[in-house]
Amino acid sequence: PVCVLYSLMGVAASFDQKQTSKCASLIQSHLALKNKTSDHGFTWGNKIIGTGEYSTVYRGYQRESRLPIAVKKIQAKNLTKVRKTRIMNEIAIMNQICKLPDHDKYFVTLLDAFSDDLANAFIVTKFIEGQELYKIATAHPTGLSERVVRQMMRQILLAVHVLHQNDIAHRDIKLENIIFDKDSKRLKLIDFGFATKTSSINSNGNKVQNSSSLFCGSVHYVAPEIVLEQPHDSKKVDIWALGVLAYTLFTGEFPFDNSNQQILLKSIANGNFTLPRNLSPEAKALLNDLLLVNPTKRPSAASLLHHSWWTIEL
Incomplete structure (x- = not known):
C-alpha cells in the first residue's frame, strides 16, 4: 500500500550577511538527535510564530551573535517511530544543504538540532524576515504579471536545480514552502520534511538512481505518477510541482x-x-513542458534553465 507521510511544518529562516556562515556538524553517523541538557546558546520565549500538526515554532535569538532564529519544537508525545525517522531525514537533508556553496542564497539555513531531557525534539534555523509566496499570490487573486512571475520562477528554478545537482528532491514545492526574504530580496525554499535523496551507492560501489512510491506532498501539486501509485523519479515530481506553481502565479488558480x-x-x-490566454507563446510552451503527464518527457531542471521564455522581451 502507498504510505502517506505528513510533513512537519516548515520553518522560515534567514541569513544575516554580516554573520559568518558556519554549518555545524549536526548529525552523528547513526542520525540520532544529540541529547543536550542546555539550550546551546539559544534563547526563545513563548512567542509562537507558527504551528504545525505536530510542532510549534518559536521566535528567538542566538545569544552570542544576536542572530534571529526560529525554533521548531516537536513534543515527545508526538514523536512516533515513523515521525522521528522523518525528522532525522529532514535534519540530514538540511545538514547536507547547509554545506553547499551559497546555500543561504536559496534555502532556509539549519543551525542546530537536539533533544532535551524530556525527549522533546528541537530544530533551530535562522529566521527569515519576510512573507510566504502564498500570501503574495493571494493578494493578487487574478494572477501576477508574466514579467513578475518570470523573475520569481527563475529564482525558484535555480534553487531546485541546486538540489537536483546534489541528488536531492524537495517533493513538496508549493506557494506555502517558498518565502520572500525582504533583506536579500530573494525567494527561498523551506520545509524539507518530504525531501529525499535521489541516488544511493549499491553493493558494488556504483551510484544508482532511487525510485519512490510514497504518496507525499500537497494534493493540488502531486504529479500523475503519484496519483497512479507508480514508482517514480522524485526529481520529475518536483518539475511537475513547478508547473502547478507557475500556473497558479499566472492565474491565481490551480490548473487542477x-x-x-x-x-x-x-x-x-x-x-x-486549460492554458491561460494572456500569456506569451513561450510561457504556454513552458507550462505544457512542465505539466506533461509522462514524467520521462518532462525536462530536467538543468535544461529548463535554457528555456526560451527566460530571454524573450516582455
Whole structure:
C-alpha cells in the first residue's frame, strides 16, 4: 500500500550577511538527535510564530551573535517511530544543504538540532524576515504579471536545480514552502520534511538512481505518477510541482482543482488543463513542458534553465 507521510511544518529562516556562515556538524553517523541538557546558546520565549500538526515554532535569538532564529519544537508525545525517522531525514537533508556553496542564497539555513531531557525534539534555523509566496499570490487573486512571475520562477528554478545537482528532491514545492526574504530580496525554499535523496551507492560501489512510491506532498501539486501509485523519479515530481506553481502565479488558480478529491486526483492523472490566454507563446510552451503527464518527457531542471521564455522581451 502507498504510505502517506505528513510533513512537519516548515520553518522560515534567514541569513544575516554580516554573520559568518558556519554549518555545524549536526548529525552523528547513526542520525540520532544529540541529547543536550542546555539550550546551546539559544534563547526563545513563548512567542509562537507558527504551528504545525505536530510542532510549534518559536521566535528567538542566538545569544552570542544576536542572530534571529526560529525554533521548531516537536513534543515527545508526538514523536512516533515513523515521525522521528522523518525528522532525522529532514535534519540530514538540511545538514547536507547547509554545506553547499551559497546555500543561504536559496534555502532556509539549519543551525542546530537536539533533544532535551524530556525527549522533546528541537530544530533551530535562522529566521527569515519576510512573507510566504502564498500570501503574495493571494493578494493578487487574478494572477501576477508574466514579467513578475518570470523573475520569481527563475529564482525558484535555480534553487531546485541546486538540489537536483546534489541528488536531492524537495517533493513538496508549493506557494506555502517558498518565502520572500525582504533583506536579500530573494525567494527561498523551506520545509524539507518530504525531501529525499535521489541516488544511493549499491553493493558494488556504483551510484544508482532511487525510485519512490510514497504518496507525499500537497494534493493540488502531486504529479500523475503519484496519483497512479507508480514508482517514480522524485526529481520529475518536483518539475511537475513547478508547473502547478507557475500556473497558479499566472492565474491565481490551480490548473487542477475540485472540491471532490477523487475528481481532483482523476483530473491530475489525466493531465487535462486549460492554458491561460494572456500569456506569451513561450510561457504556454513552458507550462505544457512542465505539466506533461509522462514524467520521462518532462525536462530536467538543468535544461529548463535554457528555456526560451527566460530571454524573450516582455
